[in-house]
Amino acid sequence: MYVNLKVHDLSFTYQSLPVLSGVNFEVKKGDVLGIIGPNGSGKSTLLKNINALLKPLKGSVMLEGDNIFKMSRQKIAQSMAVVPQDTSIGFNFSVYEAVMMGRVPHLGRFQKEGEDDRTVVKESMEVTNCWSFKDRSVMELSGGERQRVILARALAQEPEIILLDEPTAFLDISYQTEIFDLIKELNIGKNLTVIAVLHDLNLAAQYCDHLILLNKGEIYKIGTPDEVITVDNIQEVYGTKVIISKHPVSKTPYVSLLPRIQDKFVKAISRKIHIIGGGGSASSLMEELFFQGMQLTAGVLNVGDKDWETAKNLGIGCTEELPFSFLSGEKHGENLEMIKNSDSVILTNTPFGRGNLKNLEAALFAVEKNFPVYIYEGFDVRLRDYTGGEAADIFQKLKDKGAREIANKSELLAIIKDKND
Amino acid sequence: MSRRPFIILFLIGFALFSMVVTTTIGVADISSIDVFKIIISKIPGLTFLIEQDWPSTWDTIILQMRMPRVALGFIVGASLSIAGAAFQGLLRNPLADPYTIGVSSGAALGATIAMFLQTSLNMTFQIGIPFFAFLGAIIALAFVYNLARVGNTVPVVTLLLAGVVISSFLSAVISLLMLLAGEHIRGIYFWLVGGLSLRNWSHVLMILPYIIAGSVAIMFWSRDLNVILLGEEEAANLGIEVEKVKKIMLVAASLITGAVVSVSGMIGFVGLIIPHTVRMIVGPDHRILIPTSALFGGIYLIWIDSLARTVMAPVEVPVGIITAFLGAPFFIYLLRSKRKDFRF
Numbered sequence: 001m002y003v004n005l006k007v008h009d010l011s012f013t014y015q016s017l018p019v020l021s022g023v024n025f026e027v028k029k030g031d032v033l034g035i036i037g038p039n040g041s042g043k044s045t046l047l048k049n050i051n052a053l054l055k056p057l058k059g060s061v062m063l064e065g066d067n068i069f070k071m072s073r074q075k076i077a078q079s080m081a082v083v084p085q086d087t088s089i090g091f092n093f094s095v096y097e098a099v100m101m102g103r104v105p106h107l108g109r110f111q112k113e114g115e116d117d118r119t120v121v122k123e124s125m126e127v128t129n130c131w132s133f134k135d136r137s138v139m140e141l142s143g144g145e146r147q148r149v150i151l152a153r154a155l156a157q158e159p160e161i162i163l164l165d166e167p168t169a170f171l172d173i174s175y176q177t178e179i180f181d182l183i184k185e186l187n188i189g190k191n192l193t194v195i196a197v198l199h200d201l202n203l204a205a206q207y208c209d210h211l212i213l214l215n216k217g218e219i220y221k222i223g224t225p226d227e228v229i230t231v232d233n234i235q236e237v238y239g240t241k242v243i244i245s246k247h248p249v250s251k252t253p254y255v256s257l258l259p260r261i262q263d264k265f266v267k268a269i270s271r272k273i274h275i276i277g278g279g280g281s282a283s284s285l286m287e288e289l290f291f292q293g294m295q296l297t298a299g300v301l302n303v304g305d306k307d308w309e310t311a312k313n314l315g316i317g318c319t320e321e322l323p324f325s326f327l328s329g330e331k332h333g334e335n336l337e338m339i340k341n342s343d344s345v346i347l348t349n350t351p352f353g354r355g356n357l358k359n360l361e362a363a364l365f366a367v368e369k370n371f372p373v374y375i376y377e378g379f380d381v382r383l384r385d386y387t388g389g390e391a392a393d394i395f396q397k398l399k400d401k402g403a404r405e406i407a408n409k410s411e412l413l414a415i416i417k418d419k420n421d
Numbered sequence: 422m423s424r425r426p427f428i429i430l431f432l433i434g435f436a437l438f439s440m441v442v443t444t445t446i447g448v449a450d451i452s453s454i455d456v457f458k459i460i461i462s463k464i465p466g467l468t469f470l471i472e473q474d475w476p477s478t479w480d481t482i483i484l485q486m487r488m489p490r491v492a493l494g495f496i497v498g499a500s501l502s503i504a505g506a507a508f509q510g511l512l513r514n515p516l517a518d519p520y521t522i523g524v525s526s527g528a529a530l531g532a533t534i535a536m537f538l539q540t541s542l543n544m545t546f547q548i549g550i551p552f553f554a555f556l557g558a559i560i561a562l563a564f565v566y567n568l569a570r571v572g573n574t575v576p577v578v579t580l581l582l583a584g585v586v587i588s589s590f591l592s593a594v595i596s597l598l599m600l601l602a603g604e605h606i607r608g609i610y611f612w613l614v615g616g617l618s619l620r621n622w623s624h625v626l627m628i629l630p631y632i633i634a635g636s637v638a639i640m641f642w643s644r645d646l647n648v649i650l651l652g653e654e655e656a657a658n659l660g661i662e663v664e665k666v667k668k669i670m671l672v673a674a675s676l677i678t679g680a681v682v683s684v685s686g687m688i689g690f691v692g693l694i695i696p697h698t699v700r701m702i703v704g705p706d707h708r709i710l711i712p713t714s715a716l717f718g719g720i721y722l723i724w725i726d727s728l729a730r731t732v733m734a735p736v737e738v739p740v741g742i743i744t745a746f747l748g749a750p751f752f753i754y755l756l757r758s759k760r761k762d763f764r765f
Binding site for chain 1: 510513654655662663704706
């Protein structure tokens with residue numbers, strides 16, 4: 001795999017306002033790269049710099065080793081095609097004529113379109129399903145049809161790279177999937193490199209191999225969708241709370257919005273709750289409490305643990321320890337700090353071994369400091385004690401000192417909400 | 422697609438036919454047969470075929486008065502149509518034509534200044550009038566274009582407004598110059614309202630180089646013009662050097678307009694009506710639209726000019742008045758029927 005496009009230290013200013021600064025990235029042949037970011041983060045500007053419609057203040061864009069700002073438009077158009085957001089063609093060209101214009105970069109000034117050109121155009125139109133209406137006027141087309149025609153025209157250019165600027169922004173979801181499935185098909189079938197500016201994070205996560213998250217003209221994060229689309233990144237760049245789950249089929253990150261309105265309604269009974277869990281024992285409770293508007297913290301959780309993942313996807317602050325490692329004294333201390341900052345502590349029925357015994361000690365610490373401690377679904381600790389009785393001892397102490405066992409989720413919620421402090 | 426050569430051939434044939442027929446129209450009653458005879462008798466090598474049986478004044482009427490007039494009419498009509506088609510494509514605006522966007526007024530002012538200088542300073546630079554008209558056209562165009570531009574597009578509304586404003590201003594300047602011109606006022610006036618009377622071969626030769634240069638340039642870049650219709654950014658993405666093509670086209674169209682205005686004054690709406698009508702027949706592809714419009718426009722204007730010569734004979738109506746009579750309603754029709762597209 002060789003590098004198709006290389007953007008080096010690109011900066012662009014518009015009327016002396018910086019729009020892009022120090023943008024660096026590479027796109028490999030056959031990659032699908034998504035550019036995401038809030039409005040005004042410079043996504044479209046970046047795209048226009050990549051295809052030399054705008055001249056950057058400094059930096060370079062290398063297309064297969066050639067500086068794009070020194071290439072003629074015709075040369076650029078021979079290897080790079082663009083599908084814009086929405087296009088209105090004000091004159092009465094037929095669909096076929098409009099797609100044939102994609103051959104212009106390959107034709108000499110007075111060269112007429114030949115058999116080869118007609119073959120390429122026909123193929124592009126068949127792939128995009130617009131051959132059937134080739135004789136209609138482009139002015140009569142619906143939004144989805146028009147976008148397919150524009151895509152056909154881009155394909156008729158026989159490009160190495162195709163740039164998309166929110167190609168489905170004005171289309172309904174059926175057209176969105178249609179267009180993107182098509183693009184993915186071409187990407188796989190023809191090894192076409194794709195760079196797409198996208199608004200829809202889920203679409204971006206689902207169809208792109210890599211993502212660039214832009215923030216105020218700089219690359220905030222670049223990587224795979226899993227690396228880029230995280231609660232923290234989205235919160236930081238978009239300033240909005242989201243939760244992230246997995247797309248049920250493709251397993252790519254799936255972003256759900258959290259309407260602010262919910263915060264307002266539940267604020268009155270919002271509590272600070274610290275959860276001690278692990279192994280997935282706390283996940284469903286965390287989700288429930290989160291949606292009830294509680295302010296949650298969790299700890300100590302091992303990185304990669306199911307509960308850790310849930311906490312991350314919900315954007316819950318937690319103390320984390322390396323995967324499969326003993327909880328260190330340092331992390332334990334952090335955990336105690338979180339407990340001190342909470343109103344109550346919930347302990348879930350995770351198995352205890354030597355590695356996480358300190359979590360149980362943390363719960364004991366909470367009880368001793370007179371924090372309300374609830375043991376949720378606390379089925380017999382002896383069955384999940386892998387410390388030779390040590391955990392069971394601490395458990396007994398907990399109960400003796402006033403930790404309450406509550407097996408029922410709604411009961412637990414009611415108690416937490418009722419409690420005055 | 423395969424119709425295109427036939428349309429062109431048919432129009433060439435019809436153009437030749439129209440030229441002959443309109444040459445026979447006039448105050449002096451000369452029959453078509455005689456017109457043919459006179460023309461053939463002047464073709465080197467064919468002279469011996471024809472026996473001269475007509476008064477020698479007819480020679481002068483046909484060869485020195487009617488023929489240059491018909492030729493000039495054809496050239497003017499063709500040129501205005503080419504310029505109109507180019508402006509419409511370039512500005513992506515179906516209401517653009519040299520007259521509505523003020524380019525004709527600019528050319529007229531340039532030419533008026535040249536004539537004014539000639540008469541008041543007793544200078545003669547006949548050949549320079551088209552050049553002055555061209556300068557005037559370019560300057561007016563630059564003003565209108567920059568006034569009308571909103572971002573990267575030239576919306577219809579602002580284009581028409583800017584055209585009207587610049588035209589009125591330029592007309593005022595022309596009127597002032599005419600007042601100052603004193604006894605020459607009548608000559609300038611008749612030229613200005615758009616007429617082809619009293620034109621001879623020297624006028625044809627004077628403007629022909631400008632028009633050929635401009636038309637060749639427009640034809641040369643006509644495919645680029647097609648792509649620019651998709652939008653300037655799109656065109657750039659399809660490999661067109663948009664800014665370069667735009668400049669060449671604007672200069673070429675202004676050159677043509679300047680040349681035409683300098684001999685025939687302001688003949689309005691030809692550049693609007695003809696490309697529009699032709700587009701309905703052959704579609705928007707400039708490679709066919711431009712030559713077809715040229716033929717169509719030429720034919721249109723020689724017939725209109727014949728009407729101008731005869732409708733109130735022996736008084737001759739300036740042809741610009743007739744084109745305005747026919748063009749203004751068409752313009753209104755376009756405005757109303759396409760109101761939606763223009764976001765009024």
